[in-house]
Amino acid sequence: MNVSQEEAQASLSAVRDVMDQTHRAIASAYANPLLILWGALWIIAFTTAHFYLAYAFYIFMAMAVIGGAGTAVIFRVFRTKAPIQETYSPKLGWRIAVFWILLYVYVVIWLFLLTPFNGLQCNAVLSTAAMFGYVVMGFWFGSTFMIVLGLAMTGVTLVGFYLLASYYCLWMAIMGGGTLLGTGLYIRARWR
Amino acid sequence: MAQLDNIIHQTVRLQIMSSLVSLDQNEQVNFTYLRKLLKLTDGNLGAHLSKLEQAGYVKIDKAFVARKPQTFISATGKGRDAFAGHVEALKEIIHSGKG
Numbered sequence: 001m002n003v004s005q006e007e008a009q010a011s012l013s014a015v016r017d018v019m020d021q022t023h024r025a026i027a028s029a030y031a032n033p034l035l036i037l038w039g040a041l042w043i044i045a046f047t048t049a050h051f052y053l054a055y056a057f058y059i060f061m062a063m064a065v066i067g068g069a070g071t072a073v074i075f076r077v078f079r080t081k082a083p084i085q086e087t088y089s090p091k092l093g094w095r096i097a098v099f100w101i102l103l104y105v106y107v108v109i110w111l112f113l114l115t116p117f118n119g120l121q122c123n124a125v126l127s128t129a130a131m132f133g134y135v136v137m138g139f140w141f142g143s144t145f146m147i148v149l150g151l152a153m154t155g156v157t158l159v160g161f162y163l164l165a166s167y168y169c170l171w172m173a174i175m176g177g178g179t180l181l182g183t184g185l186y187i188r189a190r191w192r
Numbered sequence: 193m194a195q196l197d198n199i200i201h202q203t204v205r206l207q208i209m210s211s212l213v214s215l216d217q218n219e220q221v222n223f224t225y226l227r228k229l230l231k232l233t234d235g236n237l238g239a240h241l242s243k244l245e246q247a248g249y250v251k252i253d254k255a256f257v258a259r260k261p262q263t264f265i266s267a268t269g270k271g272r273d274a275f276a277g278h279v280e281a282l283k284e285i286i287h288s289g290k291g
Contacts, residue, residue, distance in 0.1 A: 001196050008285040011206060015279060018210035018230070025229055084221050141216065 024187075025084075032187040033078075037070045039181025046173035049123075053169075056119055060126070096137070103133055120168055124161040127172065128154050153179065194280035199247045201278065204232065204240045209275045212250060212267035220253065220266035241265060249274055 003011075045063040049056040107129045111117060117125075134150030137143070153176060160171035200209055207230050215221060227237045244250040249271030253264045267275070 001198060001201065003196060003201075003282070003285055005286055008282040011201070012279065012282050012286070014203070014206060015210045015282075018207045019214045021229060022211045022214035025225075084215060084219050084225070 032184045033074050034071060035180050035184030035187070037074065037184075038067055039177050039179070039184055041067050041070075042177030042180060043173045044177075046169045046177060050167075050169035050173070053119065056123070056169075060123070096140075099136070100133060103129060120161065120165060123168070123172075124157055127157045127176070131157065149183070194277045194284060196281045197274050197278040199243060199249065200275060202240070204230070204236065205244060206278075208237070208240055208244065209249065209267065209271060212265065213272050213275050215266065217269075217272075220251075220264035223263035223265060226265060244271065247271075247274075 041063050045059050049059050052059070104126075107125060111122060111125060131150040131154040134146050134153070138146030138148075138150060156175045156179065157172065160168045160175065164171045200206055208226070211226060211229060212221065223237070227234060230237070241250060241252060245252055248268060251266050251268050253266075255262055255264060
């Protein structure tokens, strides 16, 4: 087969275009509803916590319950409607759920071991633990997007904790929730 | 030296394989979605998929999802290796400057 340099270049360019298109389609299908859900919840919960700090624990518990239920609904809907399906065993779904439960059980144990801690420390630990989970999921499924998002959000949390303690909740609402929501809306609008 | 693959080199099949190898090994794509993504007709996509399936490069599964029949396609290990070799050969052509 004779292929000129120009033809080879054009073929490689076509390969890159289709691969990018497919990666975007995958992210659009899976990531945007979850990002929009969690971004909106972060904005509501952190903003409310800033003004009603005494109720922060209940606010974040409510966020976790609503977010967990919403995530389960999204996964259930995507199991039947997603254009790209996983062929792996349903057991993996349980392993993912167990990973997240264990992660938070261990985080709560560590928090109690480190008592006394204040609300700010507690929140920063829980937020960074969630982001650690994103990074692990990213490595598990080979998703650079999740790894980068998890690391970036960890950075946002640490900046808020160390440099803007008085406005930590507002910072997390705008930078954390805003980043999640903004990324979700951007993917929805541009990557379809 | 890597070899160009006659089956994959055809434009539409190259697009199909590029899309399929972008998925994880445990993922498969819906036929209708792939058709829309690559802007192809049912017949055109079906014909090229048959060629790729005959070569053992893709796996085609039919399944009922929410009581509706759906066709899912994934790249096989052999298909991924052939695609990687083809891309490598294209790169070698570009770098060597040979036609």
